[in-house]
Amino acid sequence: MLVNMRDVLRAADDNLYGQGAFNANSVAQIKALVEIHEELRSPAIIQGANLANGFMGGCIDFPKCTLEDKKKGAKNIGDAVRKYAENSKISVVLHLDHGNDFDACKAAIDGGYTSVMIDGSSLPYEKNVELTREVVKYAHERGVSVEGELGVLAGVEDDVFSEKSSYTNPLQALDFFKKTEVDALAISYGTMHGPNKGKNAVIRKEIAIAIKEIMRHEGIDGFLVSHGSSTVPQYIVKEINELGGDITNAYGIDVNQLVEVTKSGINKVNVDTDIRLATTRNMRELFKNKPELKNVQYCGEIFKLLEANPKVSDPRAYLHPIMD
Ligand code: G3H
Ligand code: 13P
Ligand code: NA
Ligand code: ZN
Incomplete structure (x- = not known):
């Protein structure tokens, strides 16, 4: 069953767990x-990010x-999710991740x-x-939920609640x-995108706690x-490197911190990089175990790209979009 995000996140909020949201390409x-x-x-939130929609529309040269392309990709992703989720017993949300303008959001909504x-x-x-x-106006009229964002994610500053901080300001939230009447808000509180988050990244959970407390006090349902x-x-980074990769300085968020923040007001937990790393590991292992694949036309091209790009962890750098 396809649903919007509200009911799925309501259950997470009521029961103090974090709903994972995973990116697909x-x-x-x-x-x-x-x-x-x-x-x-479990319910599922499947995310197609801005570039994922371009990629699934057949575009591999991202800046272009x-x-x-995004409209075509959104429709391809929407069709696939409907195919696998429509008759499923679980609730599935198809969510656009980091839509960058109104048209990208509209393309996603129109694509399903x-x-x-x-x-x-x-x-x-x-x-x-x-x-x-x-975006909220266009989306809500169509039963579609909306997530916004406040704060700059890469910011790792000590002064958590100052004017200059790039962390999300609770009063501004x-x-x-x-x-805006958004349903959900992405906050900046010490995490950052990608595989290089620093060795001991600290989540400033007091920011999530403060925002949630203020929301509760003001009766905001979000x-x-x-x-x-x-x-x-x-172990995945190590295995990629043992299989010919060269991924350096790759560190993520300690899972115990994530568990803790889901008890402190975080309802949805976005994950993309881990899936990219696991895919890259598996592709490298496949070519090690089945070297004959190197002589198969399409696989051979993938292998050459992997071999030429040991530092790559995003599979879109070596895979072409496959629509089925
Ligand atoms: O949050 C960031 C996403 O991982 C970016 O995904 O490269 O498909 O836009 P994308
Ligand atoms: P990661 O890069 O840590 O997987 O974060 C993904 C994300 O926030 C998608 O919106
Ligand atoms: Na941001
Ligand atoms: Zn993100």
Whole structure:
């Protein structure tokens, strides 16, 4: 069953657990995500990010992906999710991750997404409010939930609640919820995207606690999202490198910190990097165990790209989009 994000996050909020939200870049990953959530009897949030929609629309030169590519990709992803999730017993959300403008969100909604993120966090605050409101209006009229973002994710500053901090300001978060009527908010509280989060990244959970307390006090019914939450398992990094890769300085978030923040107001936990790393590890292992694949046309190209790019962990650098 396809649903928007509200009911799924309501259950997480009521029961103090974090709902994982996982990024997919292929039909095979969408199928696997539905199957594993069914096996675990868990609802699922499957995310297609901005570039994922371009990629699944057949565009491999990311800076040049057009709105047409994204529309095509959103439809391909939407079709795949419907195919695997429509008759499933679990609730499945198809969520746009980091939509960058109104048109990208509209393309996702028109392609069958049940939830979208509009990331206006790099805009001046009032512009972010304006853009997010516009998306909320279009989305809510169609039963689609919306996630916004406040704060700059890479910011690791000591002064948590100062004016200059790039961490999310709790009072501004309250104002943002009130003005935009978003369903969920991505906050900046010490995590960052990608495989290089630093060796001992610390989540400033007091930021999540403060925002949630203020929301409760003001009667705001909304959810909080943790981006950049991959744990970057060290055994996977080690295995990639033993299989010919050269991934350096790769560290993630300690899983115990993630468990703790889900008891302190975080409802949704975004993971992309860990899946990229696992895919890269598995592809390298496949070529080690079945070297004859190197002589098969399409596989041979993948192998050459992997061999030429030991530092790559994003599978889109060596895989071409496959639509089935
Ligand atoms: O949150 C960031 C996502 O991992 C980015 O995904 O490269 O498909 O836009 P993307
Ligand atoms: P990671 O790069 O830590 O997997 O974060 C993913 C994310 O936040 C997607 O929106
Ligand atoms: Na941001
Ligand atoms: Zn993110």
